Structure formats: C-alpha cells, structure tokens
Amino acid sequence: MKHLALPFLFLVLTSFAVPLLRYTSLLFSPITNNGVRFISGSIFLFIIALFRYKSKLLEFFPKERKIQLLLLCTSCLMSINMVFFIKGLSLSSAFTGSMFTTFGIPVTALVSMFYFPDERKKSFNIFFFTGMFICILGSLVFINRGGSDPQANAGTFYLFISVCSQVVLNNLIKHIAHQLPVLIIGLFNSFLTGISLLILAFLTGSIKELATADTHSIVVLIFAGIYGIFVGMMIGFSVIKKNGITTFNIMQLLTPITTAMVSYIIMKETITPPQFLGGMIILVGAYICIFGKNNFNSLLKKFQKTNNQI
Numbered sequence: 001m002k003h004l005a006l007p008f009l010f011l012v013l014t015s016f017a018v019p020l021l022r023y024t025s026l027l028f029s030p031i032t033n034n035g036v037r038f039i040s041g042s043i044f045l046f047i048i049a050l051f052r053y054k055s056k057l058l059e060f061f062p063k064e065r066k067i068q069l070l071l072l073c074t075s076c077l078m079s080i081n082m083v084f085f086i087k088g089l090s091l092s093s094a095f096t097g098s099m100f101t102t103f104g105i106p107v108t109a110l111v112s113m114f115y116f117p118d119e120r121k122k123s124f125n126i127f128f129f130t131g132m133f134i135c136i137l138g139s140l141v142f143i144n145r146g147g148s149d150p151q152a153n154a155g156t157f158y159l160f161i162s163v164c165s166q167v168v169l170n171n172l173i174k175h176i177a178h179q180l181p182v183l184i185i186g187l188f189n190s191f192l193t194g195i196s197l198l199i200l201a202f203l204t205g206s207i208k209e210l211a212t213a214d215t216h217s218i219v220v221l222i223f224a225g226i227y228g229i230f231v232g233m234m235i236g237f238s239v240i241k242k243n244g245i246t247t248f249n250i251m252q253l254l255t256p257i258t259t260a261m262v263s264y265i266i267m268k269e270t271i272t273p274p275q276f277l278g279g280m281i282i283l284v285g286a287y288i289c290i291f292g293k294n295n296f297n298s299l300l301k302k303f304q305k306t307n308n309q310i
Contacts, residue, residue: 010239011251013231015258018094018101019266024224025090027217029206030083031197036210036218038082038194040225045187045233052183060184070176071185075192077169083197085162091155094263095271096142098256099279100159103139105252106132106289107163108170115171127292134285142278186233253286 024033049057062068089097110132176185201207210218239248256279263269271279 006235007239007243007248007251010231010235010248011254011258013227013235014251014255015262017228017231018089018098018255018259019263020220020224020227021086022089022094022097022263022267024221025086027213028209028221029201030086030090031204032201032206032209033086033221034079034082035194035197035201035207036221037225037228038078038190039198040194040222041229042187042191042194044226044229045183045190048234049183049187060180062180067176067179070172071188072192074169074172074176074185075189075196077165077172078189078193079197081162081165081169082193084158084165088155088158088162091151092159093155093269093271094267095256095260095269095275095279096152096155097159098259099142099275099282100156100163102253102256102286103135103282104163104166106135106286108167109289111167112171112174116174125293128289131285131287131289131292134288135282136285138278138281138283138285140278141281142275182237183233186229190229250291253283253290256283 024037027033028036053060062071085097088100106128109128173182173185173189198207236248239251260269260271260279264271
C-alpha cells in the first residue's frame with residue numbers, strides 16, 4: 001500500500017482544489033482572482049526553479065522567436081481558460097467544474113490524435129471512440145436542466161468555453177515540452193498570465209477589489225495560487241514519475257466523486273439527479289477511453305492462457 005500513498009495524497013489534495021477555487025470565485029472577479037493567483041504561483045515556481053536549476057535558469061529562456069510566440073499564445077489561452085473557469089464556478093458548483101475538467105481529458109486526447117503520431121497510435125481504437133460517444137451522451141444528460149436555472153446554465157456555458165481553450169492549450173504545451181522543461185514552461189506561463197491579467201484588472205478597474213478586501217480574503221487568494229501550482233505540478237508530476245500515467249489518470253477520474261463529497265461537507269453544495277447520472281456516465285466513458293483497450297487486451301491474454309492450460 002505504500003506505493004499508493006502518493007497517488008491518494010494527490011487525490012485528496014485535488015479534491016480540495018476546485019472547492020477552494022469555487023470559494024475564491026465568490027470573493028473576487030475572475031480577472032483579479034486569476035491575476036493574483038497566477039502571480040503567486042509564478043513566484044512559488046521561481047523559487048523552486050532557483051533551487052532546481054540554480055545559475056542555469058536564464059539559459060532556459062527561449063531564444064527562438066517561434067517558441068517565444070508560442071509561450072505568449074499559451075499564456076493567452078491560459079488566461080481565457082482560467083477566467084472562464086472561475087466565472088463558471090461562481091455561477092455553478094465545484095462538482096460541475098470538476099466534471100468538466102474530467103470531460104476535457106478524453107477531448108484533449110481526441111484533438112491530440114490529429115497532431116501527434118504517438119497519441120494517434122495510443123488512442124486510435126474502437127474503445128476510445130466508444131468511450132467518447134458515452135462521454136458526449138453523459139455531458140448532454142449532465143447539462144440538461146430544462147432551462148429552469150439560467151445562472152447554472154450560464155455557468156455551464158463558461159465552463160464549456162474553458163474546456164475548449166484547455167484542449168488547445170494542452171496540445172500547445174505538449175509541442176513546447178519537447179524543447180523546454182515543464183517547470184520552466186509553467187513558470188513562464190503563470191508569470192505572463194498573471195501579469196497580463198493584473199494589467200487588465202488595472203485597466204478595467206477591478207484591481208480596486210484588492211484595496212477594499214479584508215486580509216483574510218487576500219491571504220486565501222494567494223494560498224489558492226500556490227496550492228494549485230503545488231498540487232497540479234509538484235504532486236501531480238511526482239505521481240506520473242513514480243506511479244505512471246495510468247495511476248495518475250485513475251486519480252483524475254476519481255476526483256469528481258471526492259470533490260462532490262468535499263463540496264457537500266464544506267460548502268453545502270448538492271447534486272441533482274440528472275447531474276449525478278450524467279456525471280457517472282461521463283466517468284464510465286472517460287474510463288473506457290483511457291483504459292478500455294488495455295483492459296480488453298489483459299482479459300484476452302488471460303482467456304488465451306486459460307485455454308492453453310486446458
């Protein structure tokens with residue numbers, strides 16, 4: 001069980017991440033919220049990078065104009081992704097945000113198939129497309145509220161835009177990751193995103209929220225930025241390195257369930273029957289997308305081995 005300690009730690013910490021973002025979304029506007037969080041996260045990453053790379057840190061600054069432009073594009077997409085995500089959370093619930101994040105996993109893989117041969121080789125099979133079809137059905141059930149809650153429907157729309165930008169962002173980062181360490185990409189991304197959003201907050205006047213906010217709210221916002229980076233990059237990457245991508249994906253698929261439990265206990269959020277049903281369908285579809293082929297091959301090998309023994 002010791003080898004599962006880190007994955008379960010990642011699952012527990014991630015379960016608190018979305019409710020924490022949901023809480024901060026009620027305190028500040030999306031632009032100010034993300035600006036402060038990303039700057040806080042970038043400072044945290046900078047300190048880690050100093051210890052990790054020491055004097056070689058400046059050597060990772062991209063010299064090629066193409067890579068510089070791609071980093072700017074990723075920061076723009078990151079801004080769009082998180083602004084819409086925080087706005088969506090403020091109008092919906094932590095569980096809804098977590099489900100949309102899960103739905104983005106197979107969608108990202110689907111888009112990756114068209115650009116990366118290695119992704120196409122891993123995902124181009126009947127199980128993946130069957131799982132995607134199930135995910136789409138589940139998402140239709142999940143968002144079907146009969147138009148009775150305009151605010152929740154608006155939140156769902158914002159989260160959908162967030163997922164779309166996240167899909168493009170993930171594929172751009174995969175492309176850049178062949179030329180820069182992931183830590184450095186995260187550092188540049190969070191810093192550029194944070195600076196651009198704070199400038200936008202200054203121009204729109206929403207930066208004034210920080211002047212009128214109490215110390216507790218600002219501390220929570222800064223903590224949320226550092227917490228997200230720590231869990232997503234430090235713990236998440238450690239799970240991938242020590243336990244593999246399969247274990248990491250399983251933990252991600254379990255996150256909506258544990259997030260719903262945390263949200264219910266801490267924020268008193270409830271789940272409607274259509275949300276629960278749609279969420280379960282999405283989880284089943286995502287599981288088939290990611291693990292269907294491997295599970296089928298394992299069962300086939302066991303069946304062949306049993307026949308040979310007979």
